[in-house]
Amino acid sequence: MGVGLRKLAAEVLYPGEADAPILKLSAPVSFWGAIDPATGALVDPRHPDCGKTVSNTVLAIPSAIGSSSSSAVMLELLRNDVAPAAVLLAGDDSILALGVIIARELGYPTIPILRLTETDFAAFPRTGRAAVRDHTVTVSRPR
Amino acid sequence: MRDMAPLQLTAEERAIADGGLGEAAALAMRVVSDMGHLMGAKRLIQIRSAHVDGCLYHGDGGVEFAERLVAGGGQTKVPTTLNVGALDLLRPDRIRADAHACRMARRQMAAYVALGARPTWTCAPYQAGHRPSLGEHVAWGESNAVAFANSVLGARTERYGDFLDICCALVARAPLTGLHLDENRLATVVVDTSKIGRELKHADVFYPVLGSWLGRTVGDRVPVIDGLPGRVSEDQLKALGAAAASTGSVGLFHVVGITPEAPDLDTALGGRPPEHVIQLTPALLREARDRLSTASGTDIDAVALGSPHFSLEEFEQLERLLGQSRVQIPLYVCTGRGVLEHLVQHERAVALSDAGVEIIVDTCVVVTPILPDAGGVLMTNSAKFAHYTPSNTGYRVLYGSLEDCVASAVAGRVVRDEELWG
Numbered sequence: 390m391g392v393g394l395r396k397l398a399a400e401v402l403y404p405g406e407a408d409a410p411i412l413k414l415s416a417p418v419s420f421w422g423a424i425d426p427a428t429g430a431l432v433d434p435r436h437p438d439c440g441k442t443v444s445n446t447v448l449a450i451p452s453a454i455g456s457s458s459s460s461a462v463m464l465e466l467l468r469n470d471v472a473p474a475a476v477l478l479a480g481d482d483s484i485l486a487l488g489v490i491i492a493r494e495l496g497y498p499t500i501p502i503l504r505l506t507e508t509d510f511a512a513f514p515r516t517g518r519a520a521v522r523d524h525t526v527t528v529s530r531p532r
Numbered sequence: 533m534r535d536m537a538p539l540q541l542t543a544e545e546r547a548i549a550d551g552g553l554g555e556a557a558a559l560a561m562r563v564v565s566d567m568g569h570l571m572g573a574k575r576l577i578q579i580r581s582a583h584v585d586g587c588l589y590h591g592d593g594g595v596e597f598a599e600r601l602v603a604g605g606g607q608t609k610v611p612t613t614l615n616v617g618a619l620d621l622l623r624p625d626r627i628r629a630d631a632h633a634c635r636m637a638r639r640q641m642a643a644y645v646a647l648g649a650r651p652t653w654t655c656a657p658y659q660a661g662h663r664p665s666l667g668e669h670v671a672w673g674e675s676n677a678v679a680f681a682n683s684v685l686g687a688r689t690e691r692y693g694d695f696l697d698i699c700c701a702l703v704a705r706a707p708l709t710g711l712h713l714d715e716n717r718l719a720t721v722v723v724d725t726s727k728i729g730r731e732l733k734h735a736d737v738f739y740p741v742l743g744s745w746l747g748r749t750v751g752d753r754v755p756v757i758d759g760l761p762g763r764v765s766e767d768q769l770k771a772l773g774a775a776a777a778s779t780g781s782v783g784l785f786h787v788v789g790i791t792p793e794a795p796d797l798d799t800a801l802g803g804r805p806p807e808h809v810i811q812l813t814p815a816l817l818r819e820a821r822d823r824l825s826t827a828s829g830t831d832i833d834a835v836a837l838g839s840p841h842f843s844l845e846e847f848e849q850l851e852r853l854l855g856q857s858r859v860q861i862p863l864y865v866c867t868g869r870g871v872l873e874h875l876v877q878h879e880r881a882v883a884l885s886d887a888g889v890e891i892i893v894d895t896c897v898v899v900t901p902i903l904p905d906a907g908g909v910l911m912t913n914s915a916k917f918a919h920y921t922p923s924n925t926g927y928r929v930l931y932g933s934l935e936d937c938v939a940s941a942v943a944g945r946v947v948r949d950e951e952l953w954g
Contacts, residue, residue: 433923460693465591483570484693
């Protein structure tokens with residue numbers, strides 16, 4: 390079985406490196422109220438991806454909505470070692486990067502946060518793995 | 533960091549970042565500056581006040597952050613109010629969290645007071661005398677408070693996330709971007725409500741539903757709502773904004789003839805044609821209303837009011853609706869301690885307590901464990917409670933008017949009047 394590789398150029402909101410399975414959410418998410426800061430599980434029963442966990446994934450989110458406490462949930466996820474490995478956003482949102490900046494100040498682990506173009510985000514796969522390095526997201530999936 | 537021209541700090545701001553005012557102010561300036569860069573700001577501006585939403589315990593990281601600021605000599609440089617914590621400090625026994633969580637929650641709240649902020653502990657600081665004036669730059673957190681400050685008061689704040697709001701307060705600066713700028717405050721979406729019945733538009737129960745639909749529909753764009761009655765109460769606007777900020781990222785909305793930056797439609801749009809005009813229909817509204825509930829049937833276990841925190845006017849409505857009745861199931865009303873003090877001074881708190889009403893201050897039933905463990909169905913008149921109850925409490929939720937909520941609490945089963953919805 391071969392592996393298809395595709396490289397996407399992204400905007401870096403917070404730098405870092407990651408290589409993990411992809412979790413692409415089907416709907417916007419408010420980290421506060423939808424994600425358990427202790428476990429990384431998506432617990433909002435109204436969210437189409439309820440029951441999945443964001444931990445150690447390359448988490449692709451159409452947009453972050455709702456609570457201004459989502460930065461606090463990101464901080465706790467990082468502190469508890471259950472954060473995503475990287476976050477890819479389609480929209481212009483800085484709330485999750487804020488949680489990562491505070492983690493940096495407290496000496497916790499940090500993760501990369503990048504923004505894809507809307508076209509790249511729409512075409513971004515729901516399965517497979519992705520690697521993040523500098524400005525580049527490399528998608529690999531079995532074919 | 534983001535690939536664009538860096539944000540420029542003044543000499544004074546650079547001195548603060550270099551530690552001239554202590555370690556906490558330096559940390560705060562680094563965070564404000566980094567976030568300003570991310571948010572596309574070219575410089576910072578002076579702010580006049582702050583409302584800080586970082587006092588709620590989500591885990592030990594938030595406590596460590598606040599205590600780091602205290603240890604670094606942090607002091608707020610502008611008048612600062614505090615959002616809810618995880619404890620009812622007047623009745624801490626109400627909280628059913630474990631001992632570690634309660635201890636840490638108390639430390640977190642104490643740290644923010646040590647930073648010089650006012651212990652208001654409310655998500656409705658605008659009901660606690662914190663009311664910045666038209667055009668004033670402020671840094672507020674808590675999504676409903678942001679929507680209210682921008683939309684109803686005409687003050688200027690971005691949607692500051694937890695930690696950034698306190699950092700702004702510690703250096704009296706915020707990034708000059710987003711809703712601080714004239715051009716970003718103009719509406720780009722018109723919501724036409726002319727197809728919605730007049731009677732419904734006068735009812736309190738309409739506004740949370742309108743807000744829920746609005747947030748989901750416009751996301752983070754600035755909408756202007758046309759065709760509402762000439763009088764919309766502050767509590768109705770509060771409910772509208774809280775709902776829109778829960779289902780979407782609405783930080784500013786205009787209502788023609790009501791909110792200060794929308795004396796007429798053309799002014800709200802800045803004389804430009806709208807990018808979208810959306811016709812609101814009764815069917816869209818009913819769909820939004822139904823989406824607020826995850827339960828059906830006639831069984832309920834509790835009623836919760838006061839998200840955002842209940843105002844004095846809302847307490848008057850509650851007292852009228854209760855009359856001489858007593859509730860059969862727990863009825864929680866969440867409010868600020870300032871409002872409770874007023875009720876106590878005017879000898880109204882005892883009567884409410886005698887009627888079985890449980891008044892919760894400093895926090896609310898959806899952000900901290902207060903509801904009985906057994907689970908069940910919670911009824912509320914708040915779209916924000918309806919939105920967050922299932923994930924935060926495990927309860928299923930039923931949305932209804934304040935009248936429905938009180939009648940249901942008195943009857944001990946669901947009583948709903950849906951005639952208005954057509």
